[in-house]
Amino acid sequence: MNALITSLREQLNHDADQSGQAGLLRFITAGSVDDGKSTLIGRLLFDSKGIFADQLAAVSRSKHKRTVGDTIDLSLLTDGLEAEREQGITIDVAYRYFATPKRKFIIADTPGHEQYTRNMVTGASTADAVIILVDVSKVKLGDDGSVELLVQTKRHSTIAKLLQIEHVIVAVNKMDLVNYDRTVYDRIVAEYTKFADTLGLKDITAIPLSALAGDNVVERGDNMTWYEGPTLIELLEGLSVYDETHAAPFRFPVQLVARHNGHEANDFRGYMGRIESGKVAVGDKLVVQPSGHSATVKEIVTFDGPLQQAVAGQSVTITLNEHVDISRGDVLAPAEQPATLLKQVKADVCWMSDEPLDVRRKYWIKHGTRQTMAKVKAIDSVLDVNTQTRRAVDNPAEGLTLNDIAQIELTVQQPLAADAYDAIRATGAFILIDEVTHQTVAAGMIRIDA
Incomplete structure (x- = not known):
């Protein structure tokens, strides 16, 4: 799939250059369950005329209708699996392609459910920008001024930082449920900004919107006249994409x-x-x-x-x-700028398997086109996504469980010609594969001390 997306990306960039458009932008939506990610993408496609009439007719006839009256359930434009439509959640990554007169886009709609965080990592691995959706109806607003964000919002933001995604858009969604109250929006943005500072996220832009009603997605609407910034599509059209490769x-x-x-x-x-x-x-x-x-x-x-x-x-x-x-x-x-040869690898990993890490076992490591055996030598620390603090792991036998983010040390059978992930993504990334089931169990980012 990644090879196909890369080939398509090259062609779209070429077409954009020929037409004078800005370069292709690839972005993902992320957040918790029912934050409105699929509906937001459906609204983007619908309002920007990015869907065909027969697609719209098929969605209108869908039996899994989750809207009131004759309103079209736009989330069905990306939730294509039967299980997704029945349960009303996104399970797999769904890619959609559309264009405006100013730019071409590849969208990845990623799952919000904690169980499918691994699919979010897959979609984020090649993204230029991420839209972090925050559902105003789920954020806990205390009478004392406190604001509590959802854990998945923090986890996805942490993954965006680890994967070095260039642009972060905080979409405060479902503003219609709080009567478009600016005070609620300002409190949520202030709390997210404080959390982002602890992460080290730099390029952050916040926008209030209602994906269901369409406010500030493609059209501005009359419900949030206090917001003077760009709509979401205007923001996406204006993002710069620097290809460091x-x-x-x-x-x-x-x-x-x-x-x-x-x-x-x-x-x-x-x-x-x-x-x-x-x-x-x-x-x-x-x-x-x-x-x-x-x-x-x-x-x-x-x-x-x-x-x-x-x-x-x-x-x-x-x-x-x-x-x-x-x-x-x-x-x-x-010859004058070779990669670093590593037999001992330090890395940040996102554990993606239901089966915990077993340090007594060997795993396949897939790095670029090389595949060799690897063994986890040590688990240095595990990250708490809420506080952004790391706890030491005194007993490596504890292993890692689904969605854990940790710093580990690996010993590999054959040396890897690698770079730090911060420098070159392609030669700084790897996956770990279970040698028995052949399932991908972890995605890793190599860290090389300067």
């Missing part, structure tokens, strides 16, 4: 070694993959990691013909002047 050092995880068909005299040997960061040109001096062999770029081959230079996001085949041993899982990097 082009400025980072060259990283090329080898996916496949390509040979000629066996009937040609020339001994063609090419290394196929996707450039995850930086750029490469014919004549560049590279190092093969982890072996350390040196090599020089002979040719950059594509389906459309050879290139003199290629950049992040392109899938190419690279040939070298030297005959060196290179296999799937190896990484090509500049």
Whole structure:
């Protein structure tokens, strides 16, 4: 799925460049159960004319109608699974694509239920922005001025920080349930801002809205004249997206070694993959990691013909002047800016399995195109998402349970050519896989001390 989304993203960015639009923006919605995430996306699609007539007719005929009178249940535009429609909750990540005259978008509608937080992590892993929905009817407002946010709101915000999502939009939803009271909105925003400060979130924008009524989503409406900021769609259209991968050092995880068909005299040997960061040109001096062999770029081959230079996001085949041993899982990097070789890995992980972490077991670690065995050496600390404090784990046998966020140390069987996640996402991220069930049990972000 991620490869398909990446390919689509490249095409949409190309189309946007040709039309003079701003670059493609990929964003997700996150929050707790029934905060209105699916309804908000449905409203965005409906009011921006991003759905077809037959889709609208199908939604109108749906038997799982959760609205009053003839009002269309817009959440059904993203809640496509039968179980989602029956229960009224989002279970899986739903991707939708739409465009305005100013920009193209990829939306990921992610689950709010605590049980499906792992699906939210999946949707957030490649997002440029996140919309954190806060349901005003669920926030506890004390008479003493206190405000208590939901745990899932804090958890999703923490994950957004860990995954280095650039923009955070706090959508205070269902303002119609509190008669569009500005005081309620201001109190919630003040509390979230205080929490965000403890997280270290930087680019935060708050907006009051009603996804059901459509206020401040695409149209402004007359119910919150006290709000003078942009509507949600205006805000999304104006967000800047900086692709740091082009400025980072060259990283090329080898996916496949390509040979000629066996009937040609020339001994063609090419290394196929996707450039995850930086750029490469014919004549560049590279190092093969982890072996350390040196090599020089002979040719950059594509389906459309050879290139003199290629950049992040392109899938190419690279040939070298030297005959060196290179296999799937190896990484090509500049000789002067190689990745860090790690046998001991420090990382932040989000535990995504119902089965607790067992430090006595081995897991597969999937890092780029390399897969090798790994063992959890230690659990350094577990994060409390409410207080943002970390507690030490004296007994590693306690393991981790579903949705725990922790700092751990891993020992890997084969060295990883890695970077800190903060520097290069692609070579700083990994997943852990249960060797018995083959289920993904954790998503990790590598931390390398400066």
